Every structure is written in C-alpha cells, then in structure tokens.
Amino acid sequence: MSETAATTPAAAPAPAPAAPPPEPYDLRQGLLFASVSLLLGITQGLGVNLVNSNLTGIQGSLGATAAEASWLTTAYFATNISASLLLTKVRYQYGLRWFADIAIGVFLLLSLAHLFTQHLASAVIVRAALGLAAAPISSLTVLYMAQAFPPARALTGFMLGFATLQIGMPLSRIISGDLLQNGQWHGLHFVDAGLALVSVAAINVVRLRPMPTQPMFARGDGLAFTLYASALALFCVVLTQGRLHWWTDTPWIGLCLAAAIVLLGLYVMLELQRDKPLVDLRWLASPFMLRFIGATLLFRIVLSEQTVGAVGLMNQLGFTNDQMHLLFMCVTAGTIAGFLAVLPVLPSRKFGRLGTVALVLIMAAAWMDGQSTVLTRPHDLILSQTLLAAASAMFLASAMLEGFLHVIAGGLKNLISFIAVFSGGQALASLIGQAWLTTLLAERQRLHYAHLADGLQLADPLVVQRLAQLGGAYAASLNDGTARAGQALALLGQQLTQQSWVLAYDDLFHLIAAVSALGFLVFAGTHTHRWHRARQAAPASLVPSSS
Incomplete structure (x- = not known):
C-alpha cells in the first residue's frame, strides 16, 4: 500500500436522516379526542351496568325469577373477562382503525338486537355476545383519551381514560328508573343503541392516529384460548350462581367448579411448554406481579362494600334506585375526585402511598356504615359512599399506573399479559x-334471625304489647280479633326479618373495616421495611472503593 493511500482517511458513513420533528399539539383536536373517549366510556359503562343494576325491574318484563334473571349478568361476564386478551391481540395484529370500525359496528348491532329480545333465553344469548363486543370499547376509550394529550402527558391520558369507564355504574342507577317505567326491559337498550349509533359516527369523524402492527398469533393459540376462556366462563358461572342456588345444595355448581379447575390446569400445563404463550405465566409469578395481584384481590373484595353492602342494605329497607339519586350523584362526584387526586402524584410516581390512603378511606367508610339501623336512609350514607368511591378511584388509578410503569420498564414485552x-x-x-360477601350476609342473617326469634316469647308482656300495637293498625278494616292477631304476628315476623338483615349488614361493614385495617398494617409494614432497607444501604454506597 502506498504512503499516500495509507494516509488518506476512509470515507465517512453517510449521516442518518434526522427524525421528523413531532407535530405540534393541537388543543382543538385534543378536546375532540377527549369528547369521543367520554362518549365511548359512558357507552361501555351503561352497556353493562344498566342491566346489572336493575335485575329486579328487568325480571318482571322477561317473566323470570331473580335466579333466572341473574344469568344476564353471568352471560355478560363469562365472555367479557376473557375477551380483553383476545381482542388486544387482534388490535395489534390487524391495526387500530380496522379494529375500531369492526368493534363499534358489532356493538351497535348487538345493542339493536336487544330491542327484539322477548324471552330470557334470547336475552341471555345476546348479553353473552355483547360481553364479547363490549371489551374493545374499553380499549378504545383509553386510547382516545391517551391521544387527547401531548405525548409527554400520555400517562395522564391513560389514567383519565380508565376514569371515564367508571362513570357508567353510578350514572346507570340515576337514569334507569325513568327508562324502566317508559320502556321496561327495552327502555334500557334504547339508550344503549342510541349511544352506540352516536359512537359509530364519532369514531368515523375523529379518527385515531394509526399504530404499527405486528404479528401476535402463534400456533396453538386456538387451543390455549379455548381452555383459558372456558375456565374463566365456568368460574363466572360458579361465582354468580353459587350464592343464589347455594353452594352445597346444587350439584351442578360443584361440577362447574371441578371442570373450571381441570381446564385451568390444562391451560397452565400447555402454556408453560409454549415459546409464545397467550399470557406469560412465569412473569405473573414474579414477586412484583404476585404483590400486584394480591393487592388487586384485596381491594376489589373490600370495594364490593358499595354494591353488596350499601346498595343492598337500602334495597332491603325498601329503597329503589329512584330514591337514591342524590346518593349516586355524590358517588359519581367522589369517583371523579378520586381520579383527580392522583394527578399531583404523577410526577413523583409514588403510587403506593395512594393505596395506603385508599385503605384508610375504605376503613372509615365501612366503620360509618357499620352504625346502620332500620331507620337509616340513603342520605345517611352519602359521606361514607363518597369516600368509598374516591378510594376506589384512587386505587384503580394507582394500580393501573404502577403496573403500566413496571411493564414499560421491562420493554413492553409483557403488555398483553398485563392488560x-x-x-x-x-x-x-x-x-x-x-x-x-353475599354468602356471609346470608349466614349472618340466619344466625341473627334465630337469635332474635329465641328471645321472643308470646307470654312476654313486651311482646304482647307490641302485638297489640301492630294489630291496632287493622282495627278499622278487620273486626275479627283472630284475624288481627294473625296480621300482627305476620308484621312482627317481617320486622324480625328486617332487623336480622340490618344486623347482618352491620357485621359485613365491620368485617370490611377489619380487613381494610389489616391491609393497611401490611402495606404500612412493607413501606417501613423498604424505607429501613434503603436507609441502611445508603451509607454503604458512600464508602469509597478499595481500588
């Protein structure tokens, strides 16, 4: 090689093309995205809760018993729970716009199909199909709200997207009374169909920005998903029907539970041998995810205090949704306030503290509700249920954000599993x-009723006086003393039953307060342990190295 050639520098590589600058944020477009997200969130929330919150009013128009009408809830959740996994993969495989058009179109068709259902069997089939179709609406709600914010604030958009999905529950109880009076079962679904029709127009006018697609399905997914979905569906059947038909009195409940366990076991065995499983079970068994799943289970159990406890107590005392409008409006305000309370914590990302605060609020709310009597009215529960709604929102937001950040830290490879x-x-x-909680209520009511009945003796002067007072109410309409005595005994039995239910609900509230207190101690102990460990490790990091 010549000296000249040796000293000639090598040709420099061509510089990479500069990345295009990000598009400037358009506030008007952001407001449009946020409006569509709110519309989709209300559509999805009302789609599930208008029926689940009004089963008592629906069963009459369908000619069904309470146990038969509960299959409407069972059918919806049996398909909806597993659909999120499948439809998330479909979205990544085929693209967001195609996914949005198909999802909202199917939802509209099924909402219209509800208007033609006249019998329980057809209604259950349509509810099962709607549970599958409603799953993508949740994803679209979150995605629209995320794109309503600048990229740097996308995390805020994700959180507020989940917030819009929570408004449907209290809102459904506020508007359902008039809908049932005007159109019974079909009156509820006129709203669903109308909102779905408006949503179809909205997503075609305001289009989501496209997202890159990638192959998501692998060989064996069909069998794995069949086992996964079947197991979850059977678990839903057991959990929703077992308490109505009673766990030990109905053999087919046990058969469903056994089949669910077998199918879930087969699914786990199959997934552990696959290179590309539907859900990364090994990641789910990591310490963080085990803590995350345990905290989720704890919170969702204690937060059932609102639907099972407070609403159930009011229904037992004779109050309907029409008489609880103010209560549910306050619950809606508490839900919004809980999500807004998370915003100041977003920069520091210390979401664990929100879970601790939420447990304190739940403990306080349950303790207040535990003082209920037969004279308790909906306005007496406003403060406690508003606190409970705020606690629910704070937990949901903090859990979603903490889990999502953990997934981001891992490179998003476990995003599907997390969803x-x-x-x-x-x-x-x-x-x-x-x-x-409903099983506990039934057991406690039975025990309280037996205890109260044992304390009543017809020879007791106080009991005789009470029966005379109750029978006096029929003095103007019944001249027969024996008939009045029979009516008095019937009224006393009704009051005895009502009192036993109130005592059972008080036991439930006290239990939830105790479980919340125990959870608070565990959370506080965990945070204290981490703080001490970090404090002990800090001086060691300041010691100079021997090199």
Whole structure:
C-alpha cells in the first residue's frame, strides 16, 4: 500500500436522516379526542351496568325469577373477562382503525338486537355476545383519551381514560328508573343503541392516529384460548350462581367448579411448554406481579362494600334506585375526585402511598356504615359512599399506573399479559368479593334471625304489647280479633326479618373495616421495611472503593 493511500482517511458513513420533528399539539383536536373517549366510556359503562343494576325491574318484563334473571349478568361476564386478551391481540395484529370500525359496528348491532329480545333465553344469548363486543370499547376509550394529550402527558391520558369507564355504574342507577317505567326491559337498550349509533359516527369523524402492527398469533393459540376462556366462563358461572342456588345444595355448581379447575390446569400445563404463550405465566409469578395481584384481590373484595353492602342494605329497607339519586350523584362526584387526586402524584410516581390512603378511606367508610339501623336512609350514607368511591378511584388509578410503569420498564414485552390480568382480574376479583360477601350476609342473617326469634316469647308482656300495637293498625278494616292477631304476628315476623338483615349488614361493614385495617398494617409494614432497607444501604454506597 502506498504512503499516500495509507494516509488518506476512509470515507465517512453517510449521516442518518434526522427524525421528523413531532407535530405540534393541537388543543382543538385534543378536546375532540377527549369528547369521543367520554362518549365511548359512558357507552361501555351503561352497556353493562344498566342491566346489572336493575335485575329486579328487568325480571318482571322477561317473566323470570331473580335466579333466572341473574344469568344476564353471568352471560355478560363469562365472555367479557376473557375477551380483553383476545381482542388486544387482534388490535395489534390487524391495526387500530380496522379494529375500531369492526368493534363499534358489532356493538351497535348487538345493542339493536336487544330491542327484539322477548324471552330470557334470547336475552341471555345476546348479553353473552355483547360481553364479547363490549371489551374493545374499553380499549378504545383509553386510547382516545391517551391521544387527547401531548405525548409527554400520555400517562395522564391513560389514567383519565380508565376514569371515564367508571362513570357508567353510578350514572346507570340515576337514569334507569325513568327508562324502566317508559320502556321496561327495552327502555334500557334504547339508550344503549342510541349511544352506540352516536359512537359509530364519532369514531368515523375523529379518527385515531394509526399504530404499527405486528404479528401476535402463534400456533396453538386456538387451543390455549379455548381452555383459558372456558375456565374463566365456568368460574363466572360458579361465582354468580353459587350464592343464589347455594353452594352445597346444587350439584351442578360443584361440577362447574371441578371442570373450571381441570381446564385451568390444562391451560397452565400447555402454556408453560409454549415459546409464545397467550399470557406469560412465569412473569405473573414474579414477586412484583404476585404483590400486584394480591393487592388487586384485596381491594376489589373490600370495594364490593358499595354494591353488596350499601346498595343492598337500602334495597332491603325498601329503597329503589329512584330514591337514591342524590346518593349516586355524590358517588359519581367522589369517583371523579378520586381520579383527580392522583394527578399531583404523577410526577413523583409514588403510587403506593395512594393505596395506603385508599385503605384508610375504605376503613372509615365501612366503620360509618357499620352504625346502620332500620331507620337509616340513603342520605345517611352519602359521606361514607363518597369516600368509598374516591378510594376506589384512587386505587384503580394507582394500580393501573404502577403496573403500566413496571411493564414499560421491562420493554413492553409483557403488555398483553398485563392488560389481560388487569382488565380480567378486576372483574373476576369483583365477582369473588360479591360472592363471598353475599354468602356471609346470608349466614349472618340466619344466625341473627334465630337469635332474635329465641328471645321472643308470646307470654312476654313486651311482646304482647307490641302485638297489640301492630294489630291496632287493622282495627278499622278487620273486626275479627283472630284475624288481627294473625296480621300482627305476620308484621312482627317481617320486622324480625328486617332487623336480622340490618344486623347482618352491620357485621359485613365491620368485617370490611377489619380487613381494610389489616391491609393497611401490611402495606404500612412493607413501606417501613423498604424505607429501613434503603436507609441502611445508603451509607454503604458512600464508602469509597478499595481500588
């Protein structure tokens, strides 16, 4: 090689093209995205809660018993819980716009199909299909709200997207009374169909920005998902029907539980041998995810106090949704306030403290509700239920954000698994909490009724006086003394039953307060242990190295 050639520098590589500058944030477009997200969130929330919150009013128009009408709830959750996993993969595989158009179109068709259901069997089939179609609406709600904010504030958008999904529950109880009076079962679904129709127009006018697609499905996914979905569906059947038909009195409940366990075991065995599983079970068994799942289960159980406890107590005392409008409006305000309370914590990302605060609020709310009597009215529960709604929102937001940041730190490779656990786990944990608490209520009511009945003796002067007072109410309409005495005994039995239910609900509230206190001690102990460990490790990091 010549000297000239040796000293000639090598040709420098061509510089990489500069990345295009990000588009400036458009406030008007952001408001449009936020409006569509709010519309989709209310559509999805009302779609599930208008029926679940009004089963008593619906069963009459369908000619069904309470146990038969409960299959409407069972059918919805049996398909909805597992659908999140499948439809998230579909979204990544085929693209966001195609996914949005198909999802909202199917939701509209099924909402219209509700208007033609006249019998329980057809209504259950449509509810099962709607549970599958409603799952993508949740994803679209969050994605629209995320794109309503600048990229640097996307995390705020994700949180507020989840917030809009929570408004449907209290709102459904506020508007459902008039809908049932005007159109019975079909009156509820006129609103669903109308909102779905408006949503179709909205997503076509305000289009989501496209996202890159990637292959998501692998060989064996069909069998794995069949086992996964079947197991979860059977668990839903057990949890929703077991407490109505009673766990030990109905053989098919045990058969469903056994089949669910077998199918879940087969699914786990299959997934552990696959290179690309539907859900990364090994990641779910990591310490962080085990703590996350345990905290989710704890919170969803104690938060069932609102639907099972407070609402159930008011229904037992004879109050309907029409008489609790103010209560549910305050619950809506508490839910919004709880999500807004998370915003100041976003920069520091110390979401664990929010969980501790939420437990304190739940403990206080349950203790206040534990003082209920037969004279308790909906306005007496406003403060406690507003606190409980705020605690629910704070937990949901903090859990979602903490889990999502953990997934981001791992490179987003477990995003699908996290979505499946977070969305499906929330619903399944709620069903577990409701099943446990309603079973506890039934047992405590039976014990309290037996205890109260044992203390009543017809020879007791106080009992005789009470029967005379109750019989006096029929003096103007019944001349027969024996008939008046029979009516008095019937009224006393009704009052005895009502009192036993109130005492059972008080036991439930006290239990939730105790569980919340125990959870608070565990959380506080964990945070204290981490603080001490970090404090002990800090001086060691300041010691100079021997080199």
